[in-house]
Amino acid sequence: MKLLEGKVALVTGGGRGIGRGIVLSLAACGARVVINDLGAGLGGEGTDAAPAEEVLAAVKALGGEAVINGGSVASYADAQGMIDQARDTFGGLDIVVHAAGVLRDRMIFNMTEEEWDTVVAVHLKGLFNVLRPATAWMRQQKYGRIISLASGSAYGDAGQPNYAAAKAGIIGLSYSTANAMAKYNVTSNVVLPTGTTRMIDSKPESRAIFEETGKWPSEHAKGTPKDPDNVAPLVSFLASERAAAVNGQVFHSYGFGYTLVDQPRTLARLEGNTPWTPDALADAFERHMAADVPPRAAMPFGRDVDSLADSDWTETGDGKRYWIKTEKNR
Template identity: 80%
Template sequence: MKLLDGKVALVTGGGRGIGRGIALSLAANGAKVVINDLGAGLAGDGTDAGPAQETQAAIEALGGKAVINGSSVADHAAAQGMVEQAVDTFGRLDIVVHAAGVLRDRMIFNMTEEEWDVVVAVHLKGLFNVLRPATALMRQQKGGRIISLASGSAYGDAGQPNYSAAKAGIIGLSYSTANAMAKYGVTSNVVLPTGTTRMIDSKPESRKIFEETGKWPSEHARGTPKDPDNVAPLVSFLASDRAANVNGQVFHSYGFGYTLIEPPRTLARLEGDHAWTAESLADAFDTYMEPDMKPRPAMPFGRDVDNLGDDDWHAIGEGRRYWVRKEESR
């Protein structure tokens, strides 16, 4: 018996890149899949049915079952239709993976309203649009798995204020959904993926690589730590019954490994038995709280694990190892 036998999944953005790898992995593990993909360009323009059709064909070649939905997650009514299509076609919906996304990169001081709106509409509102009907259904059936793709950019990519804000919003929405749906047997988790996708191919330096080698960076990445398909095993696990006790967590998929990200926690506090003045607070802050401030997350996020030494790891067999951060003392 496969890990996801009898399950039905909806994957937004399932026609290309990371979403495609996830759709294939879910199907390989036994799930029936609704592949939602508008086929738009990176900026959200245009449509193309080809990528979703290719993913469907690949799933069917594995012996799986899949149907296509070509609507935009930014359309509230269309997102309702995706959920209804899953139920009408396969009889239920157990898994929602939100991988759809677009880019409109710009610095905060010259970003247009339209560039802000289109990115937030697909990433953050798109997640809400799908979760609104999906959670109602999962609440009734008392079970379900929600996996939302955010990004390390949620922690502050300077050139992506719209994308960073939307991805941070996805983390907050996932936490809220996890708290609301836990009593119904529904989990909600976040994956921060990495991988060389068409977003990397779109960079000017990638053109030079193609001209020199005849292959785009995404093609060179296949089978390597930069392969976007490395994200898929984590998502398939989180979509399974084996992950029933994993809820409200954030993971970073990086290389051939997966990092558990610590949730926000209280770090330090100043308190008095009467009101503060701004000057007295400033004096106390300089002496007590400032030394306990943590540095801003570095970009690209999550690659500090590259600095670990051999002695930091615990071997767990089959060429795999585990590391956990020890509590730091001041």
């Protein structure tokens, strides 16, 4: 029996890039898929049915079942329609993957209100729009798997304040959903993906690569650690019954591997028997806590594993290996 046999999935942003790979992986694992894709440009402009139609043809070539939904996750009504379509077409909904996204990059001091609103509407409000009806259904059936794509940018990409805020919001919404839905056998997890997609192709330096080689960076990435399809196996696992014990977690998909990201945790505390004055607090902070304040989150996120030595890893067989942070190597 296939990993997702008999399950029904909705994938937002399933027509291109990481979303496309996820659709194909879910279908290969036996899921029937609603492929939601507006076919918009990187900035959210326009529509194009061709990407979703190409993915649908690829699913059928695998022997799978899928349908297309052309709605916008930024629309509350359209999002309700996605859940309705899954139930009307396939009889239910077991898996939601939110991969839809747009970019409107700008420094915080140059960003317009429209650039902020557009990105937040698709990424963060789009996730709420989908989850509101999906969780109501999953609560009723007492089963569900929710996987939301965030980004390492959530930890402070300077040139993407709107994107960073929306992705950080996705992590918070996922934590809240995990806590609310656990008793209904519904899990909610986050994946921070990496991969060379059309978003990378849109950068000025990518044009130079295309002009020199005749291929865009996304084309060069196929089959390499930079291939966006590397994200899909993790999503398919989290979408399965075998991931029932995995809830409220954040994973970083990087290269041919997957990193479990630390949960928020308490680091240090100053406390008194009476209220503090600002001056007393400043003095105590400088004497005791200042040295324990960690450096701000670095970008790009998650590549610190590249510095690990071979001796840090435990071989698990079949060319795979495992590393875990311990008190000794913190």
